[in-house]
Amino acid sequence: MVTINNLRKVYGRGKEAVVALDDVSLEVPQGEIFGVLGQSGAGKSTLIRCVNLLEQPTSGSVIVDGQEMTTLNDAALRRARQHIGMIFQHFYLLNSRTVAENVAFPLEVIGYKRADREARVQELLSLVGLEEKARVYPAQLSGGQKQRVGIARALAGSPKVLLSDEATSALDPQTTRSILDLLRDLNQRIGLTILLITHEMSVVRQICHRVAILEEGRIVEQGYVNELAALPESRLLQAFFPQVRDIQARPGATIVTLAFSGTVAEQPMVSTLIRRFGLDVNILSANIEEVGDQRIGQLQAELVGEQIDAGLSYLHDLGVHVKLHQEVHL
Numbered sequence: 348m349v350t351i352n353n354l355r356k357v358y359g360r361g362k363e364a365v366v367a368l369d370d371v372s373l374e375v376p377q378g379e380i381f382g383v384l385g386q387s388g389a390g391k392s393t394l395i396r397c398v399n400l401l402e403q404p405t406s407g408s409v410i411v412d413g414q415e416m417t418t419l420n421d422a423a424l425r426r427a428r429q430h431i432g433m434i435f436q437h438f439y440l441l442n443s444r445t446v447a448e449n450v451a452f453p454l455e456v457i458g459y460k461r462a463d464r465e466a467r468v469q470e471l472l473s474l475v476g477l478e479e480k481a482r483v484y485p486a487q488l489s490g491g492q493k494q495r496v497g498i499a500r501a502l503a504g505s506p507k508v509l510l511s512d513e514a515t516s517a518l519d520p521q522t523t524r525s526i527l528d529l530l531r532d533l534n535q536r537i538g539l540t541i542l543l544i545t546h547e548m549s550v551v552r553q554i555c556h557r558v559a560i561l562e563e564g565r566i567v568e569q570g571y572v573n574e575l576a577a578l579p580e581s582r583l584l585q586a587f588f589p590q591v592r593d594i595q596a597r598p599g600a601t602i603v604t605l606a607f608s609g610t611v612a613e614q615p616m617v618s619t620l621i622r623r624f625g626l627d628v629n630i631l632s633a634n635i636e637e638v639g640d641q642r643i644g645q646l647q648a649e650l651v652g653e654q655i656d657a658g659l660s661y662l663h664d665l666g667v668h669v670k671l672h673q674e675v676h677l
């Protein structure tokens with residue numbers, strides 16, 4: 348649905364030039380939720396604004412629903428943008444208009460007749476669960492309700508893709524969750540394709556099928572969230588869990604980090620190490636997270652005993668990725 352090839356964006360010239368995006372390529376398949384994850388200044392806003400040409404790329408190609416965006420003239424670009432919805436961190440609602448009038452605004456622009464407009468607004472408000480608020484003004488809404496209006500407005504023209512620019516960054520965790528649930532629900536119910544940018548790992552964890560990690564304008568990793576989360580060396584997994592502390596092993600002890608995913612997370616690993624291999628297991632840290640429909644985990648422990656090698660080989664056979672930090676040969 349969205350294909351970006353070798354995208355480059357440079358702001359300014361000469362000594363002042365800032366390379367915001369460098370050779371960025373990605374593909375957002377129809378019906379998927381694709382997250383671009385990056386820290387402040389990584390180039391996320393620039394990237395999403397290049398998709399609807401709010402920002403003109405320096406070079407490279409942006410194809411939305413089969414149409415190359417970078418070569419369109421103004422009139423064609425306006426038409427193309429009608430099929431690209433966008434939501435923002437700060438909502439950008441019109442305060443002098445009611446909720447229904449805000450949602451109706453893009454329909455007025457594309458020339459919907461009044462009766463059709465009213466029916467469509469009803470439908471959109473019901474889609475985002477705000478039927479009751481049609482006549483209310485934005486100032487009377489909570490942040491989460493304002494974002495629901497933003498989503499209804501973005502969906503007014505039945506866009507092929509929804510761009511989300513840090514849509515939950517101004518919301519508290521509970522409201523964030525309800526907005527993410529709504530986006531996932533829209534993705535499932537009406538097959539909405541979503542390209543979102545975020546600096547929050549939890550957004551990727553909760554709703555994204557695919558992710559690209561952006562650092563200093565370059566994509567350093569991309570793929571299915573489920574698959575990357577199962578790869579111990581992936582940046583995604585490392586970002587999920589805090590960095591392992593550098594702990595000194597006691598004499599005779601071995602420190603290991605165990606990474607596991609899927610059904611392995613349900614295995615009684617620790618008790619097996621203790622009972623079957625006679626090891627002392629001192630847990631230093633442990634985390635299990637839900638990622639999409641699977642669980643991933645990381646456990647750091649200090650092991651003492653004579654059958655450490657046999658215990659580690661049992662873990663390996665189970666599908667656990669074992670990293671040794673400090674090994675003391677007995």
Ligand SMILES: Nc1ncnc2c1ncn2[C@@H]1O[C@H](COP(=O)(O)OP(=O)(O)OP(=O)(O)O)[C@@H](O)[C@H]1O
Pocket residue numbers: 358359365366367385386387388389390391392393394546
């Ligand atoms: N209009 C501009 N003129 C010059 N430099 C810019 C402009 N917009 C962005 N930049 C620079 O481009 C780089 C990427 O900025 P961008 O806003 O895309 O990053 P971001 O990942 O969205 O960051 P944030 O999360 O803080 O918004 C930064 O170094 C920024 O200073």
